[in-house]
Amino acid sequence: MKTRALLRRLFDIRQGEYVKTWSMFLYLLFVLFAYYIVKPVSRAMFLTRFDIDKLPGLYILIAVFGGILAYFYSKLAARTSLRSAVFAATAVSIVSLVLMWWLIGLHLPWMIYVLNIWVSLFSIVTVSQGWLVASNLFDTRAAKRLYPLLGMGMVIGAAFGGEFTNRTAQLVGTSNLLLASAVMVLLAYLSFRVAATHADRSLGHARGAEETSFSVPEMVRDIVKGRHLQVIIGMMVVMYLVDTLVEYQFQRMAQAGYHGDQLTAFFGQFYGIYLNGVEFVFQLFFTALVVNWFGVGGTLLIAPVAVSLCSVAIMAAPGVASAGAVRLTEASTRYTLNKTGMELLYMPLPLALRNRVKAFIDICVDRLSRGIGGVLLLLLTTTSLHMGVRGIAVVVVGLGACWALLAHMARREYVATIRNRLSSRRLDLASTRVSWNDAATIRLLETTARGTNPRQAAYALGLLADAHNYDVRPLLRVLATSPAGELREKIYTVAASLASDDVLEQALNEIRAVQAGGSGSAGPAMAAVVYALRIAPDRAALAAQLLNDPHPFLVRGALEGLRSDRQLAESLITRDWLDRMTHCRDTECRLMAMLAMGELRKPEYVPALIEALGDVEVRGQAAAALVAYGPSICGSLSGILLDQSAPRRLRLRMPRVLARIPDQHSAEALLAALKSPDLSLRAEALKGLNRLRETAPGLNFDDSFVTGQILEEARLYCELNAALSPFREYRDGQRRPSRLLARTIEERLTRTLERLFRLLGLRYPPKEIYGAYLAVSRRQADTAAALEFLDNILDRRLKRILLPLLDAPEHLLEHGKDLFGVEVPTAEEAIRELIRAQAGAEGNGLPSDPWLTACAMAAAAELRMRSLAPDIAEAAERAGGEVSEVARSAEAVLAA
């Protein structure tokens, strides 16, 4: 069991991933095997035939051809498909190898140049292609788990390839090894075909662009637009510059220490045993753990920091040992940690973009950077600088710092890209408003206000009223006789805001028309009342009359009009008036009473308003009235929310009201409610807290308490999952209590997950957390991106608990046991625990849940679990009416 867990920690291959993972492992193994056959062959031929000073020229040629090849290969991949590109690259490789084997036999000197250029391009194309295929086969999360294993394929391939060459070169002849390499390329292609048949999406259709257009400017545009790609390129350039300088240091120190066969033996020992050994150990034991522990950003930081530190050693004591240590560190971290990290860095990018640019960047930047590295080396060593190993070490440290900075930026870009992907699913509609500040626009607005479309006229009037240095009153007088109610409503609103009496008479007539039983409509009449109560000389008498008017909208208008004069409101809105309105059977009257209480905000109204929260018809207005009290009401609302003896339906209403009062007291009351055993109350409190976080992000939501709650919910999730385990088989069966129990536990799991994410939304960016919740709960295509986002933003303690729950549902039972010691129960044990939760048994982590208990009792009866009869009897004593009825039925069945 422990071995399995350790293996899963190292290489977590899941159901449905085995064939494609091992196929890609073999692909990379065979490709590196082939490369490590042809690499020594080509180098040996070159050094035998030419002087070492021809090497820079070769590097420049490789860079030039690398650029050209990158262009054509990327074009091929974009125009056809990944499958076709791999086929073409394989076919060209095999034919080239056979052709070169034949041509080398003719002893043509230029063929050695061709072979060397070809070999360096062969490895970069096939390896880059392999990773590109892998990025199409796996999502971000799977990549994080499996790329270290694929990297292991490369390490093993390199080791075996080198060893194979070593042992067979003298037996079969150097040039004949090219044919062995061709066989390996063919095996790699077969592995690719196996992987492709197990791909979730067809690689036959995977391509960079829907259209067949492909050009360098387009590629450049992609890179210029994308900061993420720029950071990748920046890191690659610095990495290859460091590689060139470090290799030079090492070769120079080795040359000084060894000669002739000793030198060859030293290189053989260093690359064959030390480097391959270290890479193997790194890839087998550390890469996966480092990636899981430090994330992509942390993994990418290790190589530059390590290389810089080792370079300090060269500065202090230059020699074969220090230079070897730097080379070993640089090469081993580059091929293991850095390679895995760089490949993961591409993962959040859209697939089409990835397929379009990755091969180009990998091939082109690799070759060009090494070319630049050669030029830099020439500058440092042959010009007036004449730098020695120490001086180059200083440059390496400087480049290491740039590299580390880029790695840090890469981490930020990686998270930002994932975050954008999550939030881009939301449409953010920005409100726009017309600009009006010139004479022509004013004229247009006047014409519109006089026009026949009332809505446009009202809108134009509103804009004119706001216009600087424009007197709208003459227009108000002209338009006040308009038959359009919508326009008249706007006229009274504008007149009230200007405190102008220009249309007062029309407003009073509007009110009188309604009172006389005319055909006045609510909108303009209410606006007329509000306006008249602001301007009219006898407004007290008018208000007193309107408060008792039988037309509800006139009463509402009067209450709104009194809002600006609290003294008058208090004198007119008497206790008698409120009692009469509160006990009126007509809903409108009750609504008016709530509105008035909200206006006056007297402490004695609070109980009536709280009680009204239970009245479906007026609860909205009652809530608004309570909100109008502001923070002073939080204590009363909190008291009811936390009072277990208060009616539950009232308690459930409190969070909604508190959420609308953006004050620390609201937050504290809602946080306190999170400890409630009533899960529905917890959920309501969390909704309230989420709303508060949106409207008042400056409030303190007590991070450490929230973290504790998250862990508690995670534990409950594991316990519910364990309880569901023995009933999963009943889920799709007949409509019986056991099926209902399974469905109910599933529902509770869903709710727990929702609460968990709501809690996360109190500590982390709520919008992105919501996006992550949608992706995870619906298991959408973005699930991997969502988990990766969480992996990067959650603190280590939460990450350790939550990611296993969300990332690997198939291992949830094991995780529950590992993390919280939750054992998988039998059906009988699970039902007993659910029933005991109702009885409040100690040590039982499940909260009291009457409905779940009722389902458990009914299932116990259905499954004839007679040993549970005493537990059912005990729970029945504590339970309320409906649960005890179920208990009695269950007891009767079990007793029969």
Place this chain on the structure above:
Amino acid sequence: MMRAMPELNLVEKVIALEAVPLFENLGPEQLTEIAGIAHELQLAPRKPLLEDSQPADALYIILDGSVELSRAGESLYTARQNEVLGAWALFEEDDPMRVSAHTLEDTRLLRVGRDDFYDLLADNSGITSAIFSTLVKRFRKLVES
């Protein structure tokens, strides 16, 4: 004379309500809310349940027994255990029924009254949205077919 049957408890009511297609998107917890307003009804044979030309004011689920649906005296269909009558009546306040229904034998039903149902919807936005979702799905299916 009708046999005395024990009243359904909450769990049994929820299991009965699971049969109603209109409630197919509701979770068990939401069904318990509906079960809370569902009442058991026992009718002797040949008792009228729905009247032709009268609007229905409830949904019925047959627990035991059978109910005959007819129009102008002509029998159209016999509904039996777990079948639902008047589901759409919950949304048709004034429209008269196109058929009448009466029991054929001793029949036990679960009745969900329209007024109680509407009060419940006013209090539970989750139930309302789940029922809307079912209606929209059905409407879409109808349009597509």
